[in-house]
Amino acid sequence: MRRDNDNWIADLSRDGPKLDGALSDLRKTLVRNLHKALSNHSHVDDSFVEDVVQDSLVRILDRLEQFAGRSQFLTWATTIAIRIAMTDLRRQRWRDVSLDQVVSDADFRPERAVDNNLGPDEQIERKTILDTMQAVIQTELTEKQRTALLAEMKGMPQDEIARHLGSNRNAVYKLTHDARKKLKHGLEAAGYLAEDIQAAFAN
Amino acid sequence: MPMSKHEIEELMRLIGLTKDSEINCEQCLALVAEFAEQELAGRSIHDGLEAVEHHLSICPECREEYEALQRALGEMEDEADK
Numbered sequence: 001m002r003r004d005n006d007n008w009i010a011d012l013s014r015d016g017p018k019l020d021g022a023l024s025d026l027r028k029t030l031v032r033n034l035h036k037a038l039s040n041h042s043h044v045d046d047s048f049v050e051d052v053v054q055d056s057l058v059r060i061l062d063r064l065e066q067f068a069g070r071s072q073f074l075t076w077a078t079t080i081a082i083r084i085a086m087t088d089l090r091r092q093r094w095r096d097v098s099l100d101q102v103v104s105d106a107d108f109r110p111e112r113a114v115d116n117n118l119g120p121d122e123q124i125e126r127k128t129i130l131d132t133m134q135a136v137i138q139t140e141l142t143e144k145q146r147t148a149l150l151a152e153m154k155g156m157p158q159d160e161i162a163r164h165l166g167s168n169r170n171a172v173y174k175l176t177h178d179a180r181k182k183l184k185h186g187l188e189a190a191g192y193l194a195e196d197i198q199a200a201f202a203n
Numbered sequence: 204m205p206m207s208k209h210e211i212e213e214l215m216r217l218i219g220l221t222k223d224s225e226i227n228c229e230q231c232l233a234l235v236a237e238f239a240e241q242e243l244a245g246r247s248i249h250d251g252l253e254a255v256e257h258h259l260s261i262c263p264e265c266r267e268e269y270e271a272l273q274r275a276l277g278e279m280e281d282e283a284d285k
Contacts (some may be wrong), residue, residue, distance in 0.1 A: 036272035037240055071236035075276065082271045086264065130211070133218075142214050156219045158228070170227045173262065180221040187218065198219040201212050 008073040011065055026051055026060070026077060033078045034085055041089060052088060056081035090157040099164035103150045125200050129192055136186030144181040148172050220261055231258045231265050239272050 003011065003022070011022035030053045038044045060077050067076055118126065137146060144165070158172040165172070174181045187197060208216070226234075238255040241248055248256055259266050 033275040037275040039274060068233075070234075071240050075236040075240055075272075078275055079232060079239075079268070079272055082268050082275070083232060086268050090264070093225065106218050115209075129215075133215075149214075150206070153206055153214050158262075159264070170229050171275065172226045176227055177221070177227075180218055181223060184221045194219045194221075197215055199221075201215040 003073075005067075005069050005073045009064060009067065012061060015050040015105060018187075026074075026142070027057060030056055030073055030077065030081045033074075034081055037082050038085060038089075039061055044089070048088075052081060052085045055084050058086065075148075087159050090159055091163075094157060094160045097156070097160075098149070098158050099151060099156070099161065103147050104154050117189050122200070124191045128188065128190075129197060132187055132190045132192070133183055136183050140186060141179050145175050145182070148175040205246075220257070222257065225261065226254045226258050228265055230261060231255055231262070235259075235265070235269055235272065239269065239276055243276055245275075249257060 003025075006020065008026075011018045011115060012026070013019075031049055034049045034052060035044075038049070059080055063080070134193070141149070148161055148165070152158065152172075158169045158176075162168050162172045184194065187193075192200075233251060233254045238248065238252045243250060244266055
């Protein structure tokens with residue numbers, strides 16, 4: 001049965017056969033969409049998708065009031081299912097990796113990003129920017145900001161950083177955003193604007 | 204292990220893109236369905252959705268989820284065309 005957004009919300013807000021029918025239709029759509037969305041993950045099987053869809057239906061019903069009708073309901077529902085699936089896949093991939101393993105020795109060494117293929121002026125500019133950044137990292141960032149930023153740059157997913165810090169993804173995003181802002185403002189105070197930074201590292 | 208040249212360059216890219224005000228992953232999730240439908244329809248992105256576009260350029264997880272959504276939506280549209 002085809003439903004518009006209002007019908008989806010109405011049916012999912014009821015009890016009885018209307019709700020059961022809507023949940024059954026939503027479940028089938030999410031299974032199909034997740035298979036397409038995760039088609040590049042070869043180890044994703046039917047059982048994984050079924051589990052994710054089950055969790056997704058609960059989450060979608062919980063958040064029904066948050067649906068603002070600015071997209072198709074099924075698109076919105078699919079975004080929630082994808083987030084649950086991806087979070088689970090990342091957890092599986094990183095479950096045996098500790099935050100300590102990722103950030104221990106993961107320091108910022110400016111000399112690593114000096115490119116000997118560049119001309120002398122460009123090399124000096126890069127080095128000055130990187131030295132300034134190193135100073136800001138050491139003096140301005142909190143321990144948590146430094147840890148979250150380094151872990152993220154080493155490829156650790158925010159959900160996983162959050163799990164180790166006893167936090168959540170939004171809080172980790174705030175930590176790294178605050179760290180980036182401090183670095184940006186520190187570079188600006190030294191005379192380097194965003195466009196200078198992008199130009200110096202465009203090669 | 205110290206950050207590699209590529210990782211340092213990626214950090215510089217992110218710093219260059221950083222804005223004082225950015226939406227977080229939860230706020231992105233609330234808006235990304237609308238953003239994806241606009242993009243798929245080839246419509247220009249209005250002001251309220253520019254923050255989503257910016258967040259997707261910064262956040263690798265949301266970007267990965269958005270690319271997955273695009274795969275699902277692309278095929279949803281193909282089916283609707285049949």
